Amino acid sequence: MKIDPNSSADLSVQIAQAIKDAIISGALIVDERxxxxxxxxxxxxxxxxxxxxxxxxxxxxxxxRTQRGASGGAFVNRLSFEDAYxxxxxxxxxxxxxxxxxxxxxxxxxxxLERACAPLSAARRxxxxxxxxxxxxxxxxQPGLTDVAFCASxxxxxxxxxxxxxxxxxxxxLAGAVEAMQPLMNMITFTARDREVITGxxxxxxxxxxxxxxxxxxxxxxxxxxxxxxxxxxxxAARAQA
Amino acid sequence: MKIDPNSSADLSVQIAQAIKDAIISGALIVDERxxxxxxxxxxxxxxxxxxxxxxxxxxxxxxxRTQRGASGGAFVNRLSFEDAYxxxxxxxxxxxxxxxxxxxxxxxxxxxLERACAPLSAARRxxxxxxxxxxxxxxxxQPGLTDVAFCASxxxxxxxxxxxxxxxxxxxxLAGAVEAMQPLMNMITFTARDREVITGxxxxxxxxxxxxxxxxxxxxxxxxxxxxxxxxxxxxAARAQA
DNA sequence: AAAAACCATTTGTCTGACATTTAAAAGTCT
DNA sequence: AGACTTTTAAATGTCAGACAAATGGTTTTT
Numbered sequence: 409m410k411i412d413p414n415s416s417a418d419l420s421v422q423i424a425q426a427i428k429d430a431i432i433s434g435a436l437i438v439d440e441r442x443x444x445x446x447x448x449x450x451x452x453x454x455x456x457x458x459x460x461x462x463x464x465x466x467x468x469x470x471x472x473r474t475q476r477g478a479s480g481g482a483f484v485n486r487l488s489f490e491d492a493y494x495x496x497x498x499x500x501x502x503x504x505x506x507x508x509x510x511x512x513x514x515x516x517x518x519x520x521l522e523r524a525c526a527p528l529s530a531a532r533r534x535x536x537x538x539x540x541x542x543x544x545x546x547x548x549x550q551p552g553l554t555d556v557a558f559c560a561s562x563x564x565x566x567x568x569x570x571x572x573x574x575x576x577x578x579x580x581x582l583a584g585a586v587e588a589m590q591p592l593m594n595m596i597t598f599t600a601r602d603r604e605v606i607t608g609x610x611x612x613x614x615x616x617x618x619x620x621x622x623x624x625x626x627x628x629x630x631x632x633x634x635x636x637x638x639x640x641x642x643x644x645a646a647r648a649q650a
Numbered sequence: 651m652k653i654d655p656n657s658s659a660d661l662s663v664q665i666a667q668a669i670k671d672a673i674i675s676g677a678l679i680v681d682e683r684x685x686x687x688x689x690x691x692x693x694x695x696x697x698x699x700x701x702x703x704x705x706x707x708x709x710x711x712x713x714x715r716t717q718r719g720a721s722g723g724a725f726v727n728r729l730s731f732e733d734a735y736x737x738x739x740x741x742x743x744x745x746x747x748x749x750x751x752x753x754x755x756x757x758x759x760x761x762x763l764e765r766a767c768a769p770l771s772a773a774r775r776x777x778x779x780x781x782x783x784x785x786x787x788x789x790x791x792q793p794g795l796t797d798v799a800f801c802a803s804x805x806x807x808x809x810x811x812x813x814x815x816x817x818x819x820x821x822x823x824l825a826g827a828v829e830a831m832q833p834l835m836n837m838i839t840f841t842a843r844d845r846e847v848i849t850g851x852x853x854x855x856x857x858x859x860x861x862x863x864x865x866x867x868x869x870x871x872x873x874x875x876x877x878x879x880x881x882x883x884x885x886x887a888a889r890a891q892a
Numbered sequence: 893a894a895a896a897a898c899c900a901t902t903t904g905t906c907t908g909a910c911a912t913t914t915a916a917a918a919g920t921c922t
Numbered sequence: 923a924g925a926c927t928t929t930t931a932a933a934t935g936t937c938a939g940a941c942a943a944a945t946g947g948t949t950t951t952t
Contacts, residue, residue: 434747461935465710573762916931
């Protein structure tokens with residue numbers, strides 16, 4: 409691991425990159441302890457502060473964790489699916505909010521991805537996830553539910569659908585798409601009639617999954633997408649008029 | 651923005667979180683300049699080093715960028731799709747390499763997602779992306795191509811397919827799934843016969859996209875998935891024996 | 893043998909200094 | 923007046939050294 413003191417890049421960036429490369433290449437393995445900050449500052453011929461800034465950059469990406477005290481130090485972190493989920497959700501949320509992605513674009517992506525999960529969920533039809541889906545459908549039918557709570561339940565339903573595919577990589581990839589849309593969805597107000605239509609489609613999708621009919625589930629999702637987009641365009645039209 | 655000096659969490663973590671919250675909530679908008687490091691250290695009542703470590707954490711997530719010199723400082727960054735892509739790819743790669751995700755799981759996720767793009771790509775059939783696909787198919791037929799180059803071309807073909815859906819959110823979500831698998835794919839050696847089968851399927855997929863037949867493209871991808879998994883299982887079986 | 897005191901190591905934080913970069917201000921020449 | 927050069931001030935980047943706080947191990951005491 410070497411750095412170039414004459415490069416235009418900041419030293420802390422170079423050091424972070426060097427360590428990151430070592431992790432990705434496998435030269436540093438999970439749970440391995442990095443040299444102490446003083447040792448690293450000797451190795452790289454920089455001050456301890458510079459090393460620390462580099463380590464903080466890595467910690468921000470969950471690549472390392474640090475522990476104080478004797479036999480403490482910085483350790484290569486096993487990137488958990490959970491860490492990856494939350495990073496994914498943060499990034500997706502920022503992307504959507506900062507890049508003015510249209511509701512339609514986000515919606516299209518989300519439902520396309522969910523339809524990809526449907527056949528797998530139907531093939532595996534986990535009792536656990538089906539129960540969650542049914543429970544959320546029930547909750548969505550309760551009177552007095554606020555729009556925000558309805559949305560949250562909607563997200564929970566869709567997550568169960570996705571997780572039901574039993575593929576952690578898919579769940580990870582989709583976490584962002586589903587969760588990041590929640591703020592956008594929260595702008596919609598759902599009338600009693602709207603809710604009825606949506607829970608009806610949810611039921612249709614859950615039924616299809618239960619009977620193992622993936623393409624029926626995908627068709628249900630397709631209709632749900634149209635419904636969602638219609639609702640959203642109504643909201644935007646009304647807002648534009650006001 | 652307040653922090654709690656008695657909390658167990660490190661000060662730099664708290665400060666980073668406070669600023670991050672301000673960005674996500676919209677209190678700090680894109681391209682807005684943060685107070686200088688000295689001002690922040692006054693505000694939070696901590697030293698400049700601590701503020702700097704917090705800022706490095708945010709910079710590592712592309713939430714801010716810094717500029718030196720007069721009228722320099724830290725600015726809220728507009729998260730570009732490009733930044734998001736590379737973060738996504740790094741995270742996916744680490745996830746796959748550290749968590750011992752099986753080839754089948756990764757493969758299943760990847761092709762499920764790609765099949766989700768197929769109908770959209772077929773509906774839009776951008777001339778540009780189709781040309782890229784054809785070019786990569788041509789390249790894959792060239793004799794003397796190394797396995798690694800064949801794989802790289804394969805990735806390029808699939809990226810074109812995905813990008814052809816014309817949905818940046820989808821492209822972003824899929825970048826990780828497609829690129830992160832490349833190291834796994836590189837372990838496979840492709841015989842001439844294998845390559846013929848694969849480029850044949852690529853051609854079939856490209857043809858389906860060109861004629862706007864999304865389900866045919868999806869079916870082609872399905873066959874390609876089976877083929878890929880068969881090749882991989884042969885490699886693993888051979889390796890297990892040796 | 894158990895508890896307490898001590899110690900060494902390591903990260904976290906603080907202080908103060910200097911180097912480097914950069915845009916704006918001031919000055920100078922035509 | 924306008925174009926060019928020099929100076930200046932502000933900001934980040936880096937360095938050095940110190941102390942605080944946490945933590946596991948070792949030694950001493952009870």
